[in-house]
Amino acid sequence: MPVSLSQQATESPRNMDVAERRAAMKLLVAAETKELAGLLAGIGPLPTHENVRRPETGLVMVRGRIGGDGSPFNVGEATASRAAVRLAGGEIGFGYVLGRDREKAHLVALCDALLQDKSRRSTIERAVLAPLRSRLEAERELAAARTAATRVDFFTLVRGED
Amino acid sequence: MYVAVKGGERAIENAHRLLAHERRGDRNVPEVSLRQISEQLTLAVDRVMTEGSIYDRELAALAIKQARGDLIEAIFLLRAFRATLPRFGSTEPVDTGEMQIRRRISATFKDLPGGQVLGPTFDYTHRLLETWADEPDEPASGQAQSEPTPRVTDLLGVDDLIEPSPQSGPETPAGDLTREPLAFPAARDVRLQNLARGDEGFLLALGYSTQRGYGRTHPFAGEIRLGEVELEFFAEEADFALPLGRITVTECQMVNQFQGSGTTAPHFTRGYGLVFGHCERKAMSMALVDRALRAHELDEEIKAPAQDEEFVMSHSDNVQATGFVEHLKLPHYVDFQAELGLLRRLRAEFEPEQTDDAATQEAAE
Numbered sequence: 010m011p012v013s014l015s016q017q018a019t020e021s022p023r024n025m026d027v028a029e030r031r032a033a034m035k036l037l038v039a040a041e042t043k044e045l046a047g048l049l050a051g052i053g054p055l056p057t058h059e060n061v062r063r064p065e066t067g068l069v070m071v072r073g074r075i076g077g078d079g080s081p082f083n084v085g086e087a088t089a090s091r092a093a094v095r096l097a098g099g100e101i102g103f104g105y106v107l108g109r110d111r112e113k114a115h116l117v118a119l120c121d122a123l124l125q126d127k128s129r130r131s132t133i134e135r136a137v138l139a140p141l142r143s144r145l146e147a148e149r150e151l152a153a154a155r156t157a158a159t160r161v162d163f164f165t166l167v168r169g170e171d
Numbered sequence: 172m173y174v175a176v177k178g179g180e181r182a183i184e185n186a187h188r189l190l191a192h193e194r195r196g197d198r199n200v201p202e203v204s205l206r207q208i209s210e211q212l213t214l215a216v217d218r219v220m221t222e223g224s225i226y227d228r229e230l231a232a233l234a235i236k237q238a239r240g241d242l243i244e245a246i247f248l249l250r251a252f253r254a255t256l257p258r259f260g261s262t263e264p265v266d267t268g269e270m271q272i273r274r275r276i277s278a279t280f281k282d283l284p285g286g287q288v289l290g291p292t293f294d295y296t297h298r299l300l301e302t303w304a305d306e307p308d309e310p311a312s313g314q315a316q317s318e319p320t321p322r323v324t325d326l327l328g329v330d331d332l333i334e335p336s337p338q339s340g341p342e343t344p345a346g347d348l349t350r351e352p353l354a355f356p357a358a359r360d361v362r363l364q365n366l367a368r369g370d371e372g373f374l375l376a377l378g379y380s381t382q383r384g385y386g387r388t389h390p391f392a393g394e395i396r397l398g399e400v401e402l403e404f405f406a407e408e409a410d411f412a413l414p415l416g417r418i419t420v421t422e423c424q425m426v427n428q429f430q431g432s433g434t435t436a437p438h439f440t441r442g443y444g445l446v447f448g449h450c451e452r453k454a455m456s457m458a459l460v461d462r463a464l465r466a467h468e469l470d471e472e473i474k475a476p477a478q479d480e481e482f483v484m485s486h487s488d489n490v491q492a493t494g495f496v497e498h499l500k501l502p503h504y505v506d507f508q509a510e511l512g513l514l515r516r517l518r519a520e521f522e523p524e525q526t527d528d529a530a531t532q533e534a535a536e
Contacts, residue, residue, distance in 0.1 A: 027411045030411075031411065031412070031413070031414055034413055034414045035401070035414040038414055038415060038416045039416060039417065062408075065257075066256065067256050067257040067258055067259045068225070068253065068256045068257070068258045068259065069258070069259050069260060069261065069262050069402075069404055069415070070258065070260070070261040070262065070347070070349075071226065071261075071262050071265065071402065071418070071447075072261050072262055072263070072264040072265065072345060073264060073265055073267070073363075073420075073445040074264045074265075074266075074267075074336070075336050075337055075359060075360065075363060075443055076324060076335075076336030076337075076424070076441055076443050077267045077268065077322050077324065077325075077336070077422060077424065077443070077445075078268070078322070078324075078325070078336050079335075079336025079337045079338055080336075080337055080338055080339035080343070080345070080360060081264040081339075081345045081360065082345045082346075082359070082360035082361075082363040082364055082367075083261070083345050083346075083347050083348075083349075083360070083364045083367075084265075084364070084367050084420075084445055084446070084447070085220075085221065085224035085225065085226065085364075085367055085368055085447060086224060086225050086226070086253065086258070086349075087225065087226035087227065087262075087402070087415075087418065088225060088226070088227040088230065088256070089259060089404070089415060091259060091406075093408065103406060103408065103409045103413060105259075105404050105406060105413045105415050106415060106416055107226070107402065107415050107416035107417075107418065108227065108229075108416070109227070109229075109230075149271065150315070151312075152271070152273065153271070153315035154312040154313055154314070154315050155310040155311070155312055155313075156272065156273050156274075156288050156290055156313075156315070157288065157312070157313035157314055157315040157316065158310065158311035158312055158313035159274075159288050159289040159290055159313075160286050160287065160288045160289075160313060160316075161276075161287050161288065161289050162281075162287075163281040163287070164281065165281065
């Protein structure tokens with residue numbers, strides 16, 4: 010359901026909690042590009058927006074920690090794409106995703122911007138985040154159940170006395 | 172040294188055409204797709220990502236296909252590709268304690284809090300070649316547990332039975348071999364980066380050598396875990412850490428022989444391995460060699476190759492190694508002409524002497 014652009018300009022746009030945006034991004038970055046595009050298409054025509062950062066692909070250096078919990082070290086790089094968009098109402102959205110799909114980075118940024126627009130938040134939540142969440146949760150649960158089936162209880166045999 | 176040569180353009184072009192033909196194989200056989208490589212030759216893809224040092228399954232699959240299955244060539248291709256991309260920065264350090272676990276085993280504690288799960292493992296298979304007529308059965312499902320899965324080293328750490336991990340201040344950036352050349356002595360963060368991208372075969376052999384007595388460290392596989400971790404990137408423009416997505420990693424915690432001194436109570440020492448994808452043998456080898464390379468820090472006598480950081484770190488990279496070994500194939504005509512000239516001179520000097528010697532001997536007889 011498209012919302013008129015004049016409506017959002019009157020509302021304070023940037024009041025969304027960082028924790029909520031992070032939680033939404035966790036879902037968005039796990040989506041397939043086609044899936045994300047399809048879900049967004051379901052809410053009507055995309056709102057006008059400009060690219061604050063044109064989608065681009067590069068690398069991020071993945072860091073681990075010595076011993077798992079010590080000082081950081083560099084494990085190796087990963088491909089990543091990023092984009093940033095601004096809606097007519099001024100909301101700026103960011104998209105940083107693993108992989109070389111710039112379109113996906115752009116769509117994530119757009120969703121992040123739309124989520125900050127109060128008048129659109131519930132639509133994005135219902136039409137984009139909710140279906141993603143249920144798919145990802147179901148997959149995660151299935152993987153966890155399959156892993157759980159390989160749970161092993163080793164027992165040691167006591168050596169008999171001579 | 173080799174010098175540039177001219178000529179051979181036509182031969183080179185035709186060799187490349189022939190290579191493409193051989194790569195394709197019998198044209199009556201369907202061509203293998205990147206998706207097939209990524210889905211069915213998963214562990215080859217994992218190795219190429221780890222040693223190619225770029226996490227990107229599709230690129231690694233492409234490299235494997237282009238390299239006709241030669242994994243070192245594929246690793247080389249990935250490393251070359253890297254040079255074409257800018258770097259956005261570094262991710263936040265991954266938290267392996269929060270991993271969504273697909274495999275977790277310990278050779279030190281049978282009753283591990285959070286449990287041991289075998290996951291998709293070759294262990295306990297009979298290593299008999301099979302032919303599959305049908306699709307495999309669906310995997311079994313069990314009751315997933317929600318209890319936390321602390322690292323084994325955290326459990327031992329509670330009682331100070333094991334040394335803590337080294338902690339640096341937040342302002343100390345980790346050394347980066349892709350930015351600064353290797354210098355010795357190398358800090359542990361740089362050594363771990365070198366080992367993470369090092370050749371699996373080389374590290375396996377070195378790890379094995381420590382077990383056979385060349386720098387013995389009495390290792391136990393404290394814990395090996397495989398699964399997915401979340402990556403996050405702190406973007407300055409957003410001013411918070413943005414979730415990037417999940418990657419698969421394998422982590423190995425080696426628990427090694429104890430250390431103590433007049434001032435510190437005896438405690439276990441550690442070796443650490445962390446790699447992209449499911450590369451268990453590599454993670455274990457890395458942890459063994461990491462521990463061996465700590466010989467100097469732990470006041471151990473350095474007498475084995477696995478303890479010699481200059482030896483290990485200078486030879487672990489298979490792209491460098493293959494470059495130097497395989498460059499011997501390139502024309503060395505001028506070098507060789509010089510050697511040949513020298514040899515001829517030496518022989519010319521040698522022959523009259525021989526004749527003189529023979530004459531002297533005859534005279535003596």
